[in-house]
Amino acid sequence: MAGRKLPGISVPHRKHTAEKIPRRLPVPPMVCIPVSMHIGAPARPVVQVGDTVKVGQLIAEADGAMSSPVYSGVSGKVKKIDDLLMSAGQRVPAVVIETDGEQAGSGAFTAPCVSDFATFIGAVRQSGVVGLGGAGFPTAVKLDVADLSKLETIIVNGAECEPYITSDTRTMIDDAESVRGGVMLLREYMKAKDIVIAVEKNKPRCIKIFSEMFRDDGHVRVAALPAVYPQGAEKVLIYNTTGRLVPEGGLPIDIGVIVINCTTLAAIEKYIRTGTPLYEKCVTVDGSAVASPGNVIVPIGTPLRDVFAFCGGFSERPGKVLYGGPMMGIAVPDLEQTVLKNTNAVLALSAREAEPPEETACIRCGRCMARCPLRLSPAEIESAYRRNRPDELEALRVGLCMECGCCAYVCPANRHLVQTNKLSKALLRSYRAVKPAVKEESA
Amino acid sequence: MSRMIVSVSPHIRDKTTTAVIMRDVLIALFPALIAAILVFGWRSLLVTAVCVVSCMTGEWAFEKLTGRPNTVGDLSAAVTGVLLAYSLPAGIPVWQAVLGSLVAIAVVKQLFGGIGRNFANPAVTARIVMLLAFSETMTAWVIPDAVSGATPLAVLKGGDLQNLPGLLQMLLGVRGGCLGETGALALLAGGAYLLIRRVISWHTPAAFAGTVLLLTFLLGKQPVYQLMSGGLLLGAFFMATDYSTTPMTNSGRLIFGVGCGLITVLIRVWGNYPEGVSFSILMMNILTPYIARFTRQRPLGGAKL
Numbered sequence: 001m002a003g004r005k006l007p008g009i010s011v012p013h014r015k016h017t018a019e020k021i022p023r024r025l026p027v028p029p030m031v032c033i034p035v036s037m038h039i040g041a042p043a044r045p046v047v048q049v050g051d052t053v054k055v056g057q058l059i060a061e062a063d064g065a066m067s068s069p070v071y072s073g074v075s076g077k078v079k080k081i082d083d084l085l086m087s088a089g090q091r092v093p094a095v096v097i098e099t100d101g102e103q104a105g106s107g108a109f110t111a112p113c114v115s116d117f118a119t120f121i122g123a124v125r126q127s128g129v130v131g132l133g134g135a136g137f138p139t140a141v142k143l144d145v146a147d148l149s150k151l152e153t154i155i156v157n158g159a160e161c162e163p164y165i166t167s168d169t170r171t172m173i174d175d176a177e178s179v180r181g182g183v184m185l186l187r188e189y190m191k192a193k194d195i196v197i198a199v200e201k202n203k204p205r206c207i208k209i210f211s212e213m214f215r216d217d218g219h220v221r222v223a224a225l226p227a228v229y230p231q232g233a234e235k236v237l238i239y240n241t242t243g244r245l246v247p248e249g250g251l252p253i254d255i256g257v258i259v260i261n262c263t264t265l266a267a268i269e270k271y272i273r274t275g276t277p278l279y280e281k282c283v284t285v286d287g288s289a290v291a292s293p294g295n296v297i298v299p300i301g302t303p304l305r306d307v308f309a310f311c312g313g314f315s316e317r318p319g320k321v322l323y324g325g326p327m328m329g330i331a332v333p334d335l336e337q338t339v340l341k342n343t344n345a346v347l348a349l350s351a352r353e354a355e356p357p358e359e360t361a362c363i364r365c366g367r368c369m370a371r372c373p374l375r376l377s378p379a380e381i382e383s384a385y386r387r388n389r390p391d392e393l394e395a396l397r398v399g400l401c402m403e404c405g406c407c408a409y410v411c412p413a414n415r416h417l418v419q420t421n422k423l424s425k426a427l428l429r430s431y432r433a434v435k436p437a438v439k440e441e442s443a
Numbered sequence: 444m445s446r447m448i449v450s451v452s453p454h455i456r457d458k459t460t461t462a463v464i465m466r467d468v469l470i471a472l473f474p475a476l477i478a479a480i481l482v483f484g485w486r487s488l489l490v491t492a493v494c495v496v497s498c499m500t501g502e503w504a505f506e507k508l509t510g511r512p513n514t515v516g517d518l519s520a521a522v523t524g525v526l527l528a529y530s531l532p533a534g535i536p537v538w539q540a541v542l543g544s545l546v547a548i549a550v551v552k553q554l555f556g557g558i559g560r561n562f563a564n565p566a567v568t569a570r571i572v573m574l575l576a577f578s579e580t581m582t583a584w585v586i587p588d589a590v591s592g593a594t595p596l597a598v599l600k601g602g603d604l605q606n607l608p609g610l611l612q613m614l615l616g617v618r619g620g621c622l623g624e625t626g627a628l629a630l631l632a633g634g635a636y637l638l639i640r641r642v643i644s645w646h647t648p649a650a651f652a653g654t655v656l657l658l659t660f661l662l663g664k665q666p667v668y669q670l671m672s673g674g675l676l677l678g679a680f681f682m683a684t685d686y687s688t689t690p691m692t693n694s695g696r697l698i699f700g701v702g703c704g705l706i707t708v709l710i711r712v713w714g715n716y717p718e719g720v721s722f723s724i725l726m727m728n729i730l731t732p733y734i735a736r737f738t739r740q741r742p743l744g745g746a747k748l
Contacts, residue, residue, distance in 0.1 A: 006743070011455070163455070239743070248744045319448050326454040333449055353455075354448045360517065361559045363461055366691030375740045379691065397742040405453030412461045413559075419451040 005240050006373040008228040009406045011327065013202055014163045014286070022170055022282045022295040025310050027099050031074050031301035033059065034084050036092040037341040038130040039137045040066035045093055051078045054105025056277055059095050062125065068138045068341075069128045072097060073279035073299025075104040087323065087332045094338075097301070109275030117148070120189035120272075127271035128278040128341070133157060133168070133232070133261035134324055136342040139268065142260070143190065145253055152256035153242055154192045156183065156265055158199040158206060159225060159232030162325025164286045165345040170295050171263040171282070172199070172206040180213055181273060182265035183220060190258075195220045196241050197262075202227040229327060230404040234259045236373050248400050263344070281339055285311040287347035289318040298339050304346055305335035319354025322347040327405045357414040368407035368417055374400050378407040378417040385424045390431030398424045461558070465518035467642045471633035472525050472681065478616045478626025483533035483585050487622040493537050495524035497544030505553045519558050523547050526566035526681060529623020530674055530721065531573070533585045543573045563728045564688045567678075567721045574721075584619040594619035595672040596717040599665060613671045624674040634680035643684040646696035647703075651679040654704025662712060675707065678720040688728045695731075695738035702727045 036042035043060035047053060053072045060070040076099035084094035112123040125140035145151050156179065160168040172179060179197075186192045197210045197220065207224045214220040223241050225231050235246045237259060244255045252259055267278050279300055286293035291312030298307055304321065308314065322329035323343050339346070368378035377396055384392035401421045408417040479487035502520040506513050514520075527547055531540060547569035555561040574581045586592050590608045595618055598606050608618045616626030624630075637643045652670055659666040669675070674682075683689060683703050690699050703723040710719025727734075 009457075235744075245743055320450075320454060321447055322454060326452075328452050329454060330452070331447070331449040331454065333447060349454065356448070356450055357456055357460075360461055360514070361557060363464075363519075363559045363686045364691055365464070365686045369691055369740055370693075374743045376742050377691075377739060380739070397744060400742050400744040403452070409453050409455065410457050410459070412457075412459050412464055414456060414460070416451065418453065422451065 005226070005228070006236050007371055007375075008230055008236070008373050009371050009409055011163050011229045011409065013227065015166050015169070015202065016164070017284050017286055017293050017295055018166045018169050018203070020166070020294040022167075022174065022297050023310075025296050025298040025302065025307065027074055027101050027103060028299070028302045028306040030079070030096065030098055030303070031072075031299055032082065032084065032094050032096045032303065032336075032338045033070060033072065033301035034086060034092050034094040034338070034340065035060040035070055036086070036090070037070070037136060037300070038068045039135065040064075040068070040141070042092050043067055043070045045081055045095055047078050047081075047095060049078050049080055052076070053078060053097060055103050056105050056109055056279055066138060066141055068130050068140075069126065069277075070095075071128050071277040071279040073301065074099040075102050075106075076100045087330050087337060095301075109277075111273060111275040112271070114189070114272055117189050120185065123272050124268055126277070127268055129264055129267045129271065130278075130341050131261060132264040132267060132281075132342055132344065134328070134342055134344060136340075139260070139264055142258060145190070145258070148191050150253065150256055151190060151192060151258060153194045153196060153258075154186050154190065155237055155241055155257065155259045156195065156197045156262050157232055157234075157237060157259050158197060158203070158262040159237060160203070161200060161227070161229045161232040162327055162329075162345075164347055165284050165325050167282045167284045167295060167344045168261065168263050169203055169206060171266050172203070172209065175266045176209050176213065178266035178269045178273075179210075179262055182269040183214075185269060185272060186260075186265075187219060193219055196223050197221070198223045198225055198232075198237055198241055200225050200227040200231055230373060230402075230406065233373065233402055233404050235402060248397060278341060281341065281343060283307065283339060283343055284345035285347075286345065287318070287322075288350040288353050289314045289316050289348040291315040300339055300341055302339045303335065304332070304337050304339070307339060307346055308335065308348060314348060316350050318348035319351030320349045322349070327409065328403065359415060360413040362413050362415055365412060367410045367412065371406045371410050373404060373406060374402070376401055376407075378421065381424055382415060382417060382420045385420050385427065388427070390428050393424045393428045394431070398428060401425065461517045461519070464642055465522050467637065467640050468522050468681070469518065469525065471636045471642075472522075472529070472623070474629035474632050475529060475623045475626045475677070476525075478629040479529070479533070479622045482587050482616050482625060483622050486533045489537070490531055490533060490535055490540055490622060491525060491528040493540045494528035494531075494544045495521050497541045498524035498527070498548045501545045501548040502553065505549050506557075509553075511557065514558055517558060520548055523552065523565045525623070526677075527569050529677055530566065530570040530621045532581065532583055533622040534583055535577075535580055539573065539577050539580060543569045546572050559687050561687055562731065563725055564682055564685050567682055567724045567728075571721050571725060585622075586619040587617045589617050590619070592619075594717070595668055596711065599668060599672065600711070600717045604665070607665075607668060610667070613668065620672075621674060624677040627671040627676055630676040630680060634676070637680065637684070643680070644693055644696060646693045647683045647689065647700040648679040650697045650700025651675075651683055651703045651707075654701045655708055658704065658708040659712075662708070664712060669708075669711070673711070673718040674720040678703070678724055682720075682724050683727070688731060690731055690734045690738060692735070692738045692740050694740075695734045698734050698738065699727050699731065702730065
């Protein structure tokens with residue numbers, strides 16, 4: 001194992017819900033399921049207004065390879081197909097279903113026939129599974145490696161380094177058998193010889209489960225990693241377990257590695273074993289404004305207000321509500337937003353905690369540079385961005401930034417460094433788009 | 444339904460702010476103030492208070508006049524005041540201390556854009572200005588009764604080495620010199636506090652002190668006394684580690700420290716002045732952007748595809 005580890009930061013763990021066994025949310029009166037919960041082309045709705053749907057029924061089919069099908073987690077009637085404004089700002093069609101509470105169809109699935117790599121990938125595509133760690137990258141695309149001999153290591157990501165979130169922890173405890181089954185599928189169909197289950201040391205129970213489970217398996221090893229944020233970030237995890245670096249603009253497979261989240265793997269196994277597609281999610285509900293935090297299994301498309309209400313509602317007025325953890329999570333504008341495929345937690349922060357701290361002048365302390373896992377120089381990137389110098393941004397390799405937020409977290413001046421890095425990337429993209437034209441003109 | 448705050452991640456922040464860092468520096472400087480009062484009397488406290496009040500008032504007034512946001516609360520002006528006071532003799536006239544403080548804050552810091560923008564250390568530069576402008580009072584050392592009538596550096600420069608204070612006196616600061624620079628133990632304790640609190644990294648002070656020790660050892664110039672003389676400890680732990688005016692990377696900080704040590708020894712051994720710490724730090728401040736350019740940390744990300 002690589003001796004040298006990338007820098008990171010100590011963040012408060014706040015894993016209050018690690019021992020909370022997931023409870024099932026009573027069927028909400030209405031769900032609103034957007035057809036784009038993944039990176040790539042939105043799925044195409046295949047139901048009409050007025051149609052009756054069952055649990056597990058396909059409601060939108062994948063539109064091309066870089067897409068993912070969407071299934072209903074409830075039974076009921078399609079009320080409308082709405083145009084939904086998502087938290088990232090894009091508008092996508094969303095299937096709104098009025099539930100009947102019957103949950104007809106659940107459990108009545110047929111397992112797909114998987115016999116080789118091609119049928120395995122086909123099944124993964126049909127399962128509707130996307131990167132459940134938060135990225136939402138279609139898993140079938142990730143696993144569909146052109147040349148399997150190039151694949152050396154598969155890392156099962158159970159690091160779960162974000163504060164609060166424990167849904168992966170619960171997968172590893174409650175669905176350990178599914179993770180085992182998933183590992184076996186990877187062994188059989190991906191011909192993976194080296195599988196690493198990577199877990200942070202603050203989850204000793206999970207480490208123990210897998211260490212015992214794979215004690216006699218020469219191809220599977222458990223990596224107990226220090227609880228240093230962002231241990232679970234793909235590039236960091238790959239470096240800390242294999243010592244390899246993902247090139248700028250490249251994918252892990254370019255260096256022979258695939259990283260798959262443990263809950264993603266369990267979802268694939270569940271589909272291949274039972275035919276149950278991805279239509280519900282276990283989400284951690286926590287945050288200073290939540291009355292009784294816990295883990296909740298909810299149909300995808302459930303409005304956040306129903307999820308919070310199930311957890312005792314709010315103990316105080318929430319100032320900010322997040323999809324995901326406090327380091328990389330996305331703030332949502334209102335509680336009508338719904339649980340998506342890649343939602344692993346919903347947090348409600350108190351108004352006091354949500355108040356953005358005052359931004360002061362950069363004092364050039366260098367903390368942002370010292371703590372960047374990829375050794376970028378956020379202070380210099382900010383300076384180059386403010387001077388509108390995309391050429392300098394290119395030299396500073398801002399494109400490598402994974403927006404983990406370590407720089408902004410430690411900044412004593414509370415500079416908006418992640419925001420500036422995002423803007424810098426956009427500036428660099430437009431510069432690169434224009435650059436060839438400039439060259440031609442001058443030629 | 445009340446509106447929710449929407450902002451870019453991260454949504455939690457470390458509690459350490461600029462003011463917390465500056466407060467730590469002030470705490471670290473406190474033992475040296477006790478030493479100064481014990482060695483040079485209550486006038487040390489008066490000079491320190493005058494400089495702190497002048498710096499903070501100067502910053503407030505400058506920002507008021509120029510319509511900039513008030514930054515007195517970040518305590519950086521207070522740190523400048525203490526550092527300037529510590530590099531003055533205890534007998535300095537009050538009006539000169541006030542003038543020096545205003546040069547530090549208004550000219551060296553605020554005219555270049557305020558905290559984080561100035562390229563030269565305000566306290567160091569103001570001290571040099573005062574040394575040139577008020578050379579008489581700036582070298583009128585208050586000598587504690589227990590030791591002979593010259594500063595250790597003057598003795599090292601050409602005097603009779605018999606007149607050097609004892610090592611214990613050096614450690615306690617019972618010697619001639621600027622009011623806050625003599626208490627070696629007090630400054631080391633403060634430096635250790637800053638290192639433990641991770642306000643500074645070890646690179647600059649270690650490189651600075653190490654270079655001075657090594658060179659003066661090779662030149663046969665009493666390395667241990669050199670280390671504890673003049674403003675070396677104050678400079679190495681508190682001035683050469685100033686964020687705005689020194690490199691941000693550890694490799695840059697090593698180069699900065701070695702440069703400071705080298706220039707200090709050159710001035711002390713061959714220059715006209717007995718002391719060279721302030722000059723060395725100012726010189727290296729000027730070189731900082733170039734050091735930064737050549738010591739930028741290399742991003743990890745393999746070759747670009």
